[in-house]
Amino acid sequence: MxxxxxxxxxxxxxxDSEPLWHQGEIEIAHANGGEWNEDDGWAGSGTPVPDVARRMIAKGCTLSVDEIDVQLKRYVYESELKGLxxxxxxxxxxxxxxxxxxxxxxxxxxxxxxxxxxxxxxxxxxxxxxxxxxxxxxxxxxxxxxxxxxxxxxxxxxxxxxxx
Known part of the structure; x- marks a missing residue:
């Protein structure tokens, strides 16, 4: 055939971009009053960014779902520009x-x-x-x-x- x-x-x-997404989540959460760690990131792996954003907000991040979505995608994009x-x-x-x-x-x-x-x-x-x-x-x-x-x-x- x-x-x-x-x-x-x-x-x-x-x-393998998961570590980039998790690092972005951690940096965004911590910069905006939230608590987030690598385990939290792995718990949301493979789920849509808005779902992860809602979890980040539940852990104290003061940004909106849309703001997290934009910032997180920008973080990963800029990281990947340096090399995939x-x-x-x-x-x-x-x-x-x-x-x-x-x-x-x-x-x-x-x-x-x-x-x-x-x-x-x-x-x-x-x-x-x-x-x-x-x-x-x-x-x-x-x-x-x-x-x-x-x-x-x-x-x-x-x-x-x-x-x-």
Whole structure:
């Protein structure tokens, strides 16, 4: 069976950004009257930023959910501009797929600036991306994967020959 494409998640699959998010949470909370530590960060890993923000507010942070959301995303973006924390071996896999003619697509709920930074730092290893700012439902809904396939010129019938 011919592999048509590989759809990649970002955090925890391509890069290990969790420590950046947690450090940002700690700095923002402490700078704004809250208590927060790495264990609190890990307890919220993988949950949407507004949920984490509500937990931070419950622990004394005086910012609003929207203010925390903006500041935390900016913190991670600025940290990642300095260099992405690629997971060991992932760049080799991306190069191998490209060399084999199998396109890789980044499918992330991260905002466009974060995703476009990944695209810049990855060079030509990705054929494109779908991000959290695109007008499609977020994962785990299949919509972003179907959109990624569409951007590659693939149909829903091709999906069984794609890897997520």
């Amino acid at each position: 011919e592999l048509k494409a590989v759809f990649w998640d970002l955090d925890g699959t391509l890069i 924390p690629w997971i060991d071996g992932v760049l080799d896999v991306l190069h191998s797929l490209k060399d084999a003619g199998v396109p890789s697509m980044l499918v992330s709920t991260s905002p466009r600036p974060i995703v476009e930074n990944v695209m810049r730092q990855a060079g030509d290893l990705f054929a494109g991306y779908v991000c959290g700012d695109d007008p499609v439902a977020h994962k785990p809904d299949p919509a972003p994967y179907l959109e990624a396939a569409k951007r590659l010129g693939l149909s829903a019938a091709d999906m069984p020959r794609c890897v997520v």
